[in-house]
Amino acid sequence: MSAKILIVLGSPRKKGNSATLGAKVAEGAIAEGADVETIYLNGINIKPCQGCNKCQQNTFKGCTIKDEMHLLYSKMKDVDSIVVASPIYFFNISAQTKIFIDRLYAVGVGEKNIFKGKNFAIILSFADPDLFTSGAVNALRSFQDICRYLGATIEGMVYGRASGAGEIKEKQGVMEKAVLLGKHLATLKK
Numbered sequence: 087m088s089a090k091i092l093i094v095l096g097s098p099r100k101k102g103n104s105a106t107l108g109a110k111v112a113e114g115a116i117a118e119g120a121d122v123e124t125i126y127l128n129g130i131n132i133k134p135c136q137g138c139n140k141c142q143q144n145t146f147k148g149c150t151i152k153d154e155m156h157l158l159y160s161k162m163k164d165v166d167s168i169v170v171a172s173p174i175y176f177f178n179i180s181a182q183t184k185i186f187i188d189r190l191y192a193v194g195v196g197e198k199n200i201f202k203g204k205n206f207a208i209i210l211s212f213a214d215p216d217l218f219t220s221g222a223v224n225a226l227r228s229f230q231d232i233c234r235y236l237g238a239t240i241e242g243m244v245y246g247r248a249s250g251a252g253e254i255k256e257k258q259g260v261m262e263k264a265v266l267l268g269k270h271l272a273t274l275k276k
C-alpha cells in the first residue's frame with residue numbers, strides 16, 4: 087500500500103514560496119507512488135482554539151468547535167505523514183499555521199493522540215537571509231517542541247530565503263531538497 091501524505095499550506099499566498107516548496111514535496115512523493123493531498127488553510131474555515139478544555143475530558147471526543155478542522159482531523163488520522171508549510175511572519179509561523187497547530191490539542195494528547203508515531207516535516211520560507219534574525223530558528227525550535235509533545239517523528243526540515251511570491255524557484259538547492267523530502271516520505275508508513 088502506498089504511503090499517504092497530507093501537505094498543509096499555511097501561507098495566504100497560493101503561489102507563494104512555502105506553497106511552491108510544498109508542491110515540490112508533492113512532486114517527489116507522487117513520483118515514488120505516494121498518495122498526496124494538499125490543504126490550503128487560508129481557504130477553509132478554522133477558528134482558533136477557545137481553551138474550553140472539553141477535549142481533555144475522558145468522556146469527550148474531538149473538539150467542541152464545529153468547523154472544517156473536523157475534516158482535517160479525519161484526514162490526519164488516515165495519513166502516514168503530515169507536512170506543515172509556512173512562511174515566517176513576525177519571527178515564527180503564520181497565524182493560519184498557528185491556529186491549525188493549536189487545534190491539534192483536541193486529538194493530540196494521551197489516549198486520544200492520533201499523531202503518536204506519525205511522520206512530520208516542516209517547510210519554511212522567510213525574507214531575512216539570516217536564519218536566526220529571520221525567526222526561522224524560532225519556528226524550527228517550536229516545531230521540534232510540537233512534535234515531541236505529539237509523539238511524532240520529524241522526518242525533514244526544508245527552508246529557504248525568498249521574498250516575492252515564487253522567488254524560491256530560483257533557489258535550486260532548496261527546491262531539490264523539497265523533492266528529496268517528498269521521495270523520502272513516500273518510503274515511510276506510520
Ligand SMILES: Cc1cc2nc3c(=O)[nH]c(=O)nc-3n(C[C@H](O)[C@H](O)[C@H](O)COP(=O)(O)O)c2cc1C
Pocket residue numbers: 097098099101102103104105172173174175176177178211212213214215219220221247248249250251252
Ligand atoms: C506580515 C509579514 C511578516 C513577515 N515577517 C517576517 C519575519 O519575521 N522574518 C522574515 O525573514 N520574513 C518575514 N516576512 C517575509 C516572508 O516570510 C517571506 O516573504 C516568505 O517567503 C513568504 O512566504 P510565502 O510566499 O509562502 O507566503 C514577513 C512577511 C509578511 C507579509
